[in-house]
Amino acid sequence: MINHEEGEMEKEERFPAEDYAAEALAADMDPWVIFDARKTPRAEFEDWLDTNRPSRVCRYGDPDRNTEPVGWIAVYGWNHIPDTGDVDALQDDWEGLQSSGREVSFETIKELALNHRVLTGKWLMHLDTGFKVDHAWRGIAQSVLDGRIAEAKVSPHIPDLNSKHVICVYNRDFTNVQEVINLDTAIRATGVKCQLSYKPDVYTYLGIYRNNRWRLCPTIYESRFDLECIPRRSRIINKITNNEVT
Template identity: 65%
Template sequence: MEIEEGAPVDGEVEAPFPADIYAAEAMAADMDHWIVFDSRRTPRSEFDGWLESNRPSQVQRYGNKDRGLSSVGWICVLGPNHCPTGADVEGLQESWEKLLASSRPVNFQTVKELALNHGVLSGKWLMHLDSGFKLDHAWECVARAVQEGKVCSAKVSPYDPKGEDRQVICVYNKNFTDESDVVRLDSVIRATGVKCPLSYKPDVYTYLGIYRNNRFKLCPTIYESKFDLECVPRRSHIINKVTNLEVT
């Protein structure tokens, strides 16, 4: 019997796609303890001390048993106007399973349709930075914008000595289908002084486990922003990666 090239043989387990590994790691982080500053409840006077005590390059992803420190999934700031989205994530995932079982294609439009049907519309600009001073500074700039009510929420990954020497900052908005709001959030981030490249990912991809190098060959980020230091006035160049057109 001829065996299809690349197919698992009896007794072998098919190797997971890299995206499946990333999704599992993200789920584990979400389930671990979060360090949260909630601007709706915590006095503003405590914010500077909180920032200093929880610099992301110094907070360990897996804690320190000798010092009695537990694992930390994320460091997060909630803005004074933050409110839950009311997204139907469970319904989204059920509809996703039905989509996979059907003959319909899996592409941006079908995933967007699921997101609209279940109210899963939030998304985030991502910045990946090497651990250290620049990361801590960028996080402080973004966190202050959240605390001042310019952004609804943001989070940053803690330092993982077992992984890549890079950490990610996520800055959220409420509707990935509202291009003007996606652009507005980019301008708020840039106004804090952040100049590094940004990429924008809808939360629907996160909830469905769609990360880079996934089996559906979907790009999980739908916008890309690069800051032009030579342009007058200085501004971002934002590309819609679905249409490959620059956003104006």
């Protein structure tokens, strides 16, 4: 007699990271609201910024106003970062890494990123809706327009009591520590004092978010603004080595 309970294949465990990855992919695929400084006159920036405040743009659109869902609100500077890596090849090699029996670690993922030139990364900040996110986004967006930051994006409002916005501010090369530090400095110069976390884009392309099956932390740096230090500055910790970055 067959024991069906024993004969059934165990279902593969699902991790929260997979849901986060699906949500992020859906946002990427929905229309974006973009101000591109290379194509749009600077004189239109203030009206664009005011019309598209993140606290007032709904992620899922507004049927009453006949508006579509919005994935992201973004500003591209004149030094906008081009897409130079081979993401398809990266993802193919990622499948090979998982089936090879090799350890999945920061170092093996960094190796994939270097091989396929997928080197961009971003500082992340999570902010409450309303004045906090609108004020922080205005400073970041203005810095992009002025050429101090290459590009940035912010998530629109999700009508949920516990929902926060995320602002992502990008640089070209996550392996260039000085470049990562300089971007933190540029962000702090806009007046942002909240905690920041830095995530290489390779983790995003591979669907590696928090609470993933490999128990990897997808952010590799953490920045805390030190109000007691004179002169005031960020304290950046390398989360891989647990050492402060100088």
